[in-house]
Amino acid sequence: xxxxxxxxxxxxxxxxxxxxxxxxxxxxxxxxxxxxxxxxxxxxxxxxxxxxxxxxxxxxxxxxxxxxxxxxxxxxxxxxxxxxxxxxxxxxxxxxxxxxxxxxxxxxxxxxxxxxxxxxxxxxxxxxxxxxxxxxxxxxxxxxxxxxxxxxxxxxxxxxxxxxxxxxxxxxxxxxxxxxxxxxxxxxxxxxxxxxxxxxxxxxxxxxxxxxxxxxxxxxxxxxxxxxxxxxxxxxxxxxxxxxxxxxxxxxxxxxxxxxxxxxxxxxxxxxxxxxxxxxxxxxxxxxxxxxxxxxxxxxxxxxxxxxxxxxxxxxxxxxxxxxxxxxxxxxxxxxxxxxxxxxxxxxxxxxxxxxxxxxxxxxxxxxxxxxxxxxxxxxxxxxxxxxxxxxxxxxxxxxxxxxxxxxxxxxxxxxxxxxxxxxxxxxxxxxxxxxxxxxxxxxxxxxxxxxxxx
Amino acid sequence: xxxxxxxxxxxxxxxxxxxxxxxxxxxxxxxxxxxxxxxxxxxxxxxxxxxxxxxxxxxxxxxxxxxxxxxxxxxxxxxxxxxxxxxxxxxxxxxxxxxxxxxx
Ligand SMILES: Cc1cc2nc3c(=O)[nH]c(=O)nc-3n(C[C@H](O)[C@H](O)[C@H](O)COP(=O)(O)OP(=O)(O)OC[C@H]3O[C@@H](n4cnc5c(N)ncnc54)[C@H](O)[C@@H]3O)c2cc1C
Numbered sequence: 001x002x003x004x005x006x007x008x009x010x011x012x013x014x015x016x017x018x019x020x021x022x023x024x025x026x027x028x029x030x031x032x033x034x035x036x037x038x039x040x041x042x043x044x045x046x047x048x049x050x051x052x053x054x055x056x057x058x059x060x061x062x063x064x065x066x067x068x069x070x071x072x073x074x075x076x077x078x079x080x081x082x083x084x085x086x087x088x089x090x091x092x093x094x095x096x097x098x099x100x101x102x103x104x105x106x107x108x109x110x111x112x113x114x115x116x117x118x119x120x121x122x123x124x125x126x127x128x129x130x131x132x133x134x135x136x137x138x139x140x141x142x143x144x145x146x147x148x149x150x151x152x153x154x155x156x157x158x159x160x161x162x163x164x165x166x167x168x169x170x171x172x173x174x175x176x177x178x179x180x181x182x183x184x185x186x187x188x189x190x191x192x193x194x195x196x197x198x199x200x201x202x203x204x205x206x207x208x209x210x211x212x213x214x215x216x217x218x219x220x221x222x223x224x225x226x227x228x229x230x231x232x233x234x235x236x237x238x239x240x241x242x243x244x245x246x247x248x249x250x251x252x253x254x255x256x257x258x259x260x261x262x263x264x265x266x267x268x269x270x271x272x273x274x275x276x277x278x279x280x281x282x283x284x285x286x287x288x289x290x291x292x293x294x295x296x297x298x299x300x301x302x303x304x305x306x307x308x309x310x311x312x313x314x315x316x317x318x319x320x321x322x323x324x325x326x327x328x329x330x331x332x333x334x335x336x337x338x339x340x341x342x343x344x345x346x347x348x349x350x351x352x353x354x355x356x357x358x359x360x361x362x363x364x365x366x367x368x369x370x371x372x373x374x375x376x377x378x379x380x381x382x383x384x385x386x387x388x389x390x391x392x393x394x395x396x397x398x399x400x401x402x403x404x405x406x407x408x409x410x411x412x413x414x415x416x417x418x419x420x421x422x423x424x425x426x427x428x429x430x431x432x433x434x435x436x437x438x439x440x441x442x443x444x445x446x447x448x449x450x451x452x453x454x455x
Numbered sequence: 456x457x458x459x460x461x462x463x464x465x466x467x468x469x470x471x472x473x474x475x476x477x478x479x480x481x482x483x484x485x486x487x488x489x490x491x492x493x494x495x496x497x498x499x500x501x502x503x504x505x506x507x508x509x510x511x512x513x514x515x516x517x518x519x520x521x522x523x524x525x526x527x528x529x530x531x532x533x534x535x536x537x538x539x540x541x542x543x544x545x546x547x548x549x550x551x552x553x554x555x556x557x558x559x
Contacts, residue, residue: 155521157556193541219541221520223532238535268521297556450459451472452491453548455541 001029002320005087005097007077008257009034011042011393012291012305013103014065018395019313021070028320031071031095033087037062040131041388043302043381046163046338048134049141049249050174055131065393077104080263082284099286099320102272104260106159106292106300108133110252113154114224123233125225125248128167129159137249141174146183147246148232153190154222156197157269158254159292159300162347164188165195165205166338167249172212173340187215189235189243194218198354200412201347204371208339217243225250254300256293271295276351277328279312280319288312298331298351306392307332307402332404334360336381344377346370350404358409361400370409462487466551473548477511480551489549496549500537503529507550517547517555 004020006013009032017032024030044058063072075089080100087095108129115125124140127133151168153161168188175181188195188209194202195209195216209216220237225248227233232244256270265272265281272289273282276296281287290309292300308329315325331351336344346368347355359366367376391398456467456475462483467475474480474488485504489496496504506527510518520543524531538545543555 221531221535238532239540268519268525450461450491451457451468451470453471453473453544455492455545 002027002098003096004028004030004099004101005095006030006032006101006103007080007087008032008102008104008291008293009062009065009072010039010103010105010291011302011388012105012293012309013101014039014393015306015309015395016101016103016290016312017070018065018067018393019309020316021067022395023313023317025069029071030069031073032063032066033073033075033077033089033095034062035074035076037074039065041385042129043160043388044385045128045131045134046166046170048131049126049128049137049167050170051138051142055135058131060389065389067394077257077259078262079259080265080287082263082265082287085286097286099316100288102260102265102281102287102289102293103291104257104293106254106256106269106271108252109255110250112253112255113222116224116226116228118228122230123227123246123248125227125233125250127250127252129163129251129254140247144247146175146180148185148187148244149247149249150187150189150235150243150245152188152220152222152235152248152250153192154251155191155253157300158251160335161299162196162335162337164190164249164251165209168214169208169212169337169339171249172214176340185215186213187217187243187245189217189220191221192218196355198349200357200415201349201355201371204345204357205337208345208373217241254292260293267295269295276331278315278325279308279329280325285319288316296329296331298349299333299335301333301335302388302392303334304332306398307334307400310402330403332402334400336377336384338378338381339373342378343373343375344381345373346377346380348404348409353404353406353409354412356409356412357415360408361405363408366408473553474551475553477551480508484551485549488551492545492548494538494545494549497537499533500549503527503534503537503546504550507546507552511550511552517550517552519543519555 006017013032017030021030038059039062041058044053047053075091075093078090079088085097126137128137151164153164172186175184195205196202223236223238225235232246235243256266260266260270267273272294274289274294279288281289291305298304311327311329314327318325333349335347338344348360348370349355357371360368360370368380456469458465458467464484466479469475486496507518520531523529534542547554
């Protein structure tokens with residue numbers, strides 16, 4: 001039997017192993033490795049600080065999520081040795097492979113940001129991207145008396161880039177419910193030039209922040225966090241802006257697992273460079289990278305991992321049969337954004353099409369609405385938890401096609417948003433700039449003025 | 456994609472004004488692009504721009520601030536001094552490269 005080794009038994013590793021086992025069980029032995037035994041439903045972490053979900057609601061036994069016949073190994077990965085087709089674990093175990101899937105995700109690396117702290121810090125620094133962090137924050141939220149709450153993204157890319165925005169929306173609703181919203185000053189701090197990367201969504205989400213009196217500080221590239229003062233703490237940027245806080249909810253830099261760096265497989269953030277359409281690692285024809293662990297230019301999200309795995313499975317079967325891979329992943333992402341008061345909005349996009357308003361998945365009848373708050377979307381987000389455990393992880397098909405579709409969406413050029421110079425046709429997901437330059441459209445004139453980006 | 460004339464060369468740019476063809480760039484163009492956004496280039500600027508150009512040639516994508524600091528050895532703080540406010544975007548613009556991947 002040939003050997004397929006899967007590193008990481010999270011969202012992507014579990015889906016891929018279960019799907020492949022169904023079709024390959026007689027020819028390939030699949031082995032999956034992970035360093036612990038609890039699978040956490042990460043989208044649920046968002047709700048823990050507000051007391052609407054607890055650890056029981058987000059954890060299931062990791063290795064029970066696999067269909068029978070898949071080998072599971074508990075251990076921490078130390079090194080990948082592509083030249084020997086081997087993976088070494090910290091306990092000395094050697095795992096040989098014919099094909100390797102890297103699916104070890106990305107996680108917070110708070111140690112990468114300079115922190116100046118004293119012995120008796122009055123201000124608090126928290127995060128909700130780990131279960132431990134989310135639980136500690138829940139404790140603080142219970143007794144917090146109000147003041148300056150700053151929600152902060154350190155550096156992009158982070159997984160689920162809308163989660164910190166959802167946090168600030170839910171915080172707004174939480175304090176309103178408790179009748180103390182007027183005692184809380186809410187600020188959202190981001191290294192991006194707007195609330196989101198792409199112009200149409202940035203405009204919609206920016207308006208929603210405005211409506212809730214949530215201040216936004218953009219282009220903020222954090223140099224350090226200082227909690228030495230006896231009063232409030234300080235966030236300080238490289239261009240010397242200072243933001244005071246009493247309670248900081250930060251999303252630290254997200255980085256891949258350390259073995260990626262030790263094995264020489266990653267970029268500066270320990271994400272593995274791949275072909276963005278096939279997910280095959282650059283320079284190797286027997287290493288695929290699924291989920292958050294790769295460097296593909298789309299959101300790091302469970303929905304992306306799901307769509308990508310569907311395409312990957314088809315390609316993998318061709319690849320091991322020695323045929324060219326004919327399926328191409330388009331970067332499809334589909335993300336619910338909780339906005340408070342039992343409502344949510346929805347983004348659907350891919351490498352080349354930015355999130356647009358409209359209905360989803362069907363034209364007019366939806367039932368979900370894109371870039372618009374609705375109760376139906378909120379129910380969709382809640383239903384996702386069930387679908388995650390019982391449909392996605394076991395590798396069952398769900399009703400959504402893996403490629404993004406324009407059905408139900410209003411194209412960007414038909415929207416009246418008074419947007420700045422749009423990036424809509426630009427496949428580069430980089431920092432688009434929701435500035436204030438109005439409707440310049442120099443590309444259409446015969447003798448264009450020299451376009452100069454707005455800075 | 457519009458074609459513009461800058462420093463006596465005809466080059467292709469995208470709607471935002473970023474050059475789209477790596478080999479159309481030269482140092483005179485870099486100087487003129489910098490002037491467009493109000494910057495006069497010193498040796499410090501050039502060191503960064505040359506790093507970005509070389510790195511793009513080997514990596515196929517524009518270095519992020521983190522990479523310029525980790526691999527190029529130029530501290531982030533000094534990048535903010537040299538290219539105020541939006542260093543990543545300004546550096547790429549002057550070096551004739553696409554904007555670096557921010558994120559989605
Ligand atoms: C707060 C929050 C909210 C989110 N909300 C949403 C949402 O609403 N919608 C959505 O689609 N996505 C959401 N996400 C993102 C989603 O959870 C991730 O994108 C998804 O889980 C990625 O799957 P993955 O398999 O790549 O990584 P993971 O599921 O993180 O799995 C990686 C696995 O690798 C293991 N591992 C790592 N290093 C090693 C090692 N050295 N040795 C052994 N094992 C190792 C880990 O233990 C882990 O089990 C959210 C994430 C967070 C944090």
